[in-house]
Amino acid sequence: MGRRTTLPAAVAVLALTCGCGAADMTRQASPFAGARGSKTVTLSVQSWVGAQANVSVAQYLLEHELGYRVDTVQVDEVPAWDALSQGRVDAILEDWGHPDQEKRYVDEKKTIVRGGDLGVTGHIGWFVPTYLAERYPDITDWRNLDKYAALFRTAESGGKGQLMDGSPSYVTNDKALVKNLKLDYQVVFAGSEAAQITQIKQFAKEKKAFLTYWYAPQWLFEKVPMTEVRLPPYKEGCDADAAKVACAYPHTPLRKYLNADFARSGGAAAAFLKKFKWTTEDQNEVSLMIADQKLTPAEAAKKWVDGHESRWKAWLP
Template structure:
């Protein structure tokens, strides 16, 4: 959920959804690289303790990854897990410096990958998560069914009046999540000459609440949204076709985000590890490299956390008990 992440491939979704994954949540949001010094897990001081530190991205799908990984590391492999919540780009700095051992869901940051993986070699690619992410603009299915042409961006200005809100200043509203998301949306509105204003809900959780309220009242809305996302099961939506994504547009966007005039790409989500952790992390490093599941698996756990009121640990435990045939293959020495 970022324009960096998006042009590189996705959104920076800051979810207000609570994550009760490990024993400790350390808030690092807003810390710059200059503020970060190398720091191992607080559990590492315990004699004989095996510890792992995982970065927790703030959207619920990423929280689901960490919840399940944490549960299995603690209950099946006798590790103690420390979790660190940090914004998307600073997470790369934290990983490089050894403040965290692994990021389990990255939506694509070519600039960070070049800097840390290719040049500094302080971060090592950890493999495919098994989930493909996609960002786009969406409208509710009930509205698209009544107005099929709204799913083509060229017709959006025709419907701007119906999408006007008190916050959009006389224009149609394009709802985004948090102001801290780095997205292409303002550039797209300008470059495609759309009579819309980007309005931020404040967080992923606030955006979900707003979508649910619109849907309950059967009101039209246009929102920046992404897959995988459990909310599609509750509020069916249709994507608005933006100008097709091309590598040329993506490369142009990396150099000058304000010039973007095409859709967001689909991105196979990736894991990244601190390079030293790949050498010294033992079974934990092997397990996290093997960790690979589907969009449906992630959405099941996400829905338990965000919609059904379970803690992350409770959701992970339920999924683990229901899916031993999947996770047992992740354990070292298993196939």
Template sequence: MAARTRITALAAAVALTAVTGCGAADMTKQASPYAAAQGARTVTLSVQSWVGAQANVAVAKYLLEHELGYRVDTVQVDEVPAWDALSQGRVDAIMEDWGHPEQEERYVDDKKTITSGGELGVTGHIGWFVPKYFADAHPDVTDWKNLDKYADRLRTAESGGKGQLLDGSPSYVTNDKALVKNLDLDYQVVFAGSEAAQITQIRQFAKEKKPFLTYWYKPQWLFEKVPMTEVRLPEYEEGCDADPEKVACAYPHTPLRKFLNTGFSEKGGEAAAFLKNFRWTTEDQNEVALMIADQKLSPEAAAEKWVSSNESTWRKWLPAA
């Protein structure tokens, strides 16, 4: 699958130690005491605010500490500031990036302060979804051309007389307002505020068997609890989302990637080698995310449980002795 030229960021979050939304912290003024610590067996990992990213970091942290003897700090950073923090050595690695071509050009290609850490093994996709029970009853709703037919049924108190398209946090980059405008749809984008708030709203709709239309993404554990069907938007073609104001196409499918501070990549020893080797499946990530978000395990407990059952997977990530 072609790399995306301009990908939207994911919606918001189940918390790191408690539930938080995207944008809860910003590294522009912060630095971890472990970051760029010369000669020390320490690592600082950036944690994006959605639970899939948290799952990556939880497992990486657990193995770095328990198998390789590192001290690991984690810092929640918004997506774009995370690139600045990584370039400056405030953090050592981003475990899941959904595509930021401007930052990649600036820091990887031009400044060379950031180095690709390879693919995570998970393919991400953002789209519009309706609950399966509604799609089963009204199959034509899965084509965007028919959405206006159902706008009245998808209206809420927050959508101003139009159908509601539920998004996560307004701090995220999405194409949805442009899509609604450019596809001339009778809908209003309504922001829940965070991934956690969006999940709460979706689950409430599902409990009451109400119809809803939401921005959502894969991989995500919620599909196991609330089955949803994607609405077909105009087909994605390379470059169709290059101009944020003119977007009128679907979101692409994107292999998610890791990025490391270049100094850390070159001198980070076993930790850097391990993070480059870290590669798992959508099913692996969802298993850990489900434990954190739905079963309410702590990230460390979820990681420990996954690690205990998947040695054949993670053993390959460890650097050769």
């Protein structure tokens, strides 16, 4: 996940709309995106369930309250900027911070405009299960990780401790952090958020040790309590050189971006998406329904909309 840039089976329902691990998904753009006079909106969707929660609620309200047809397109987080610039999609609802893309498309080309804050602050970090942190309190300081490396060894980690990451398409600092902090660990990719969740839940069920790249907001914390490992403090600019990163991930206000033409001529849909803003708790509520309670995205969105009318009424133009 983007600063998941400097910097992410339970979510099988996302397969219809998400494809963070695939190559150049921009080719799947809707033929309706940017069509003049069309009552159609095309939204970019990433593979993590929080992004799906945003899109499902926005889609439900656009369709049921504003009369639009909504298409969703599977796009990796970096290619999504190119798709948005070209009008292949109309909006990105959850960006974790891509300053190079923002400079190129917003400030220089002016083909993308800022759509405002989503209302959610994202944070990536390294986590261990809370039951492990209670057993070994000093394990939550990165300087003590090598002391416990043997606890985290797996068949995939080559004799080193395993640091589990999700999708290889997420842009993370983890390999650089392991190298620059001189840690006896190997980054091992689960393959996707869904695969990573499955692995975490299995480790937790067996009360095994694990060290994982993870992020908030995320509904899994409610099912598997985890405690963050303290990395060297984040300071502005400490992650500017991806190869030299030796600091923690920042706390990142998640933001929305709109295609510039859509922002000007998208009418009620564009106005609505600019106003769309909710809380971490809202997002987690919908994410939990999709990923854990097995509701479809549309069912989860309807359930949330039915219970929060005063919230979403303020988003309507």
